[in-house]
Amino acid sequence: MPLKGECLFSLDADDRLRSGWINRGIGILDSDPQVGVNYGDAQCFGRRTGPFDADRLLYWNFILASALCRRSGWEQNSGYDGRSHEMRKYLFIMAQEGRPWGGSEPLWSSAAEKLVRQGNEVRVSVRDWGKPVPQIENLRLAGCQIFYRDEYRLPSFVTRQIRRIFPPREYSLEHVRKIGRGVDLMVISQGANFDGLRWMERARSAGLKYVAIAQSAVVYWWPVDQDAERLAESYENASATYFVSQANLDLSRFQFGSPLRNAKVVRNPFNVRYDARPPWPADSADRLTLACVGRLDVISKAQDVLLQVLGLPHWRERKVRLSLVGTGPNQRGLRRMVERLGMTNVEFVGQHSDIEEIWAKHHALVLP
Numbered sequence: 141m142p143l144k145g146e147c148l149f150s151l152d153a154d155d156r157l158r159s160g161w162i163n164r165g166i167g168i169l170d171s172d173p174q175v176g177v178n179y180g181d182a183q184c185f186g187r188r189t190g191p192f193d194a195d196r197l198l199y200w201n202f203i204l205a206s207a208l209c210r211r212s213g214w215e216q217n218s219g220y221d222g223r224s225h226e227m228r229k230y231l232f233i234m235a236q237e238g239r240p241w242g243g244s245e246p247l248w249s250s251a252a253e254k255l256v257r258q259g260n261e262v263r264v265s266v267r268d269w270g271k272p273v274p275q276i277e278n279l280r281l282a283g284c285q286i287f288y289r290d291e292y293r294l295p296s297f298v299t300r301q302i303r304r305i306f307p308p309r310e311y312s313l314e315h316v317r318k319i320g321r322g323v324d325l326m327v328i329s330q331g332a333n334f335d336g337l338r339w340m341e342r343a344r345s346a347g348l349k350y351v352a353i354a355q356s357a358v359v360y361w362w363p364v365d366q367d368a369e370r371l372a373e374s375y376e377n378a379s380a381t382y383f384v385s386q387a388n389l390d391l392s393r394f395q396f397g398s399p400l401r402n403a404k405v406v407r408n409p410f411n412v413r414y415d416a417r418p419p420w421p422a423d424s425a426d427r428l429t430l431a432c433v434g435r436l437d438v439i440s441k442a443q444d445v446l447l448q449v450l451g452l453p454h455w456r457e458r459k460v461r462l463s464l465v466g467t468g469p470n471q472r473g474l475r476r477m478v479e480r481l482g483m484t485n486v487e488f489v490g491q492h493s494d495i496e497e498i499w500a501k502h503h504a505l506v507l508p
Contacts, residue, residue, distance in 0.1 A: 149208045157206065165208040179207035229261040229323040231348075233316075233339045236331030236355075240273045243435065244355035246409050247384070248329035249279060256283040263319055265289060287319045316342040325379070326350040333357045333383075333392045334367070340374035351380045353406075356440075357388040362395055372398035382406045411495045418500040427459035431502040433495075436468030442508040443474055449508070451481040462506070465489045465498060 147166060151157060165178045232252050236244050256262040256279075266276055268288035280286050289311075316339070320326055326348045330336040333354035343350040352375060363371060375381050375396060381403045383389040393400050421429055438444045443464060449455060450462060464474065467490055478486045492498055 146211055147208055148211055148214050149206070151206050155206050162208070169208065169210060176213040177207055177209045179204050227260050228255075228325070229263070230255055231263045231265065231320050231323040231326045233326065233328045233336065234264070234266045235328055235336035235339055237267045237335070238331065240267075240269045241275050242331060243408075244329060244331045244353075245275065247355070247406070248327060248353060249275060250409055251327070252279060252284055253282045261285070263287060263323065265315065265319060287315075289315060312338050313342045313345055316346050316348065320346055320348050323348065328352045330354050331356065332361075333388065333395070334361075334363065334371060337367070337371055337374055340378065341370070344374070344377055349379050351382065352378050353382045353384075354388060354392065355384055355408075357383075357391040357395065358440075359391065368396050372396040375400055376402070378402060380404060384408050412499075413496070416496050416499075418496050421501055421503055427461055428504075429461045429463065429502045430504055430506040431463045431465055431489075431498055432506050432508075433465040433492075433498065434507070435466050436464065436471045436474055438470045438474070441468075443470070444477060446506065446508040447474065447477055447481060447483065447486065450486070451483060456483075461485045461487070463487045463489045463498075463502060465492050467491050 147169060149162065149165075161180070168178050169175055230252070232248055234245065234248070236242055252262050252264060262284045264276070264279055264284050265287045266273070266289065268290045276286060316326075320343070326339075326343050328336040328339045328343070328350060330353060333356065336352055336354075340350060340352055375392075376398060379402070381400060383392065383403060383405055384407065386405050389400065389403050389405060392403075432441075432443060432446060434441045434443075436443060446462070450460065462485060464486065471488070475488065489498075
């Protein structure tokens, strides 16, 4: 049927339109000829709500089908793309098991959410912590299938007796075979560059195509020869491997004794807007305020080194204030260290979700 109106609006059968939306949308198109499409965010029933977020457009197209567009633009682009979308199946393995959620998770979880919203089937394997993890629940609400690993849970007395007679198969291999059946790609996310080794080996045993993400590599851990050879083989047999910095990749090549020719460097997402311009702190003339943002874990973040430096006489004489932003396993120990050094210019801020607010109150980031 030929289109006659100047504007086109499509409404899915399961969508509901707010009162006055059409009139307001037409008014926006009439007021600016440069606007070709007018749409809003959706309030999904029981799933998610939220305002328009321009940054999301940098990751994926989330323009709703219920959008108002000019007929000229519709005809210029030949309307809807009638080609069918081939749904693919992905399995994400969260290999990091030290904590329910960490800094290594936003990269793979944002990819998982993007893929499921594009209409793909996404499965996610995580350790069962005995209680819901909010970020994992968000993935479930987005449409991901969540599979919990309960290998660390103490089995019942009856189960233990049965296993004495009939030893169970290796857990991780059975887990991969069970939930990985039919997947096109298995994505193994690691907190370090070695904690996904068993999952890479299980993927190979199950005949699955896989990629590995390494979020860190450290000089104080060096694999013994046998482990280095297993890691090299597992990385070399991956379809691709990803490191979040060139330094991590270079160190891993030395540690594994492998050129890792299939490796690429990718960047982690960050929690501020691309166009963020926080104001300069108001008290900038009086003192320098520094923020150390990260988990309070001295092995990984070295806040103890930072405190020792700021405790030196020539630093004590300067008007510098430090905020430790975050929580972690060494929080009480760092507080005791501050007390022992007699430092009055250090503040423990705790976990902070509004990163832009931090930079509105601090002049610079400091990382030891």
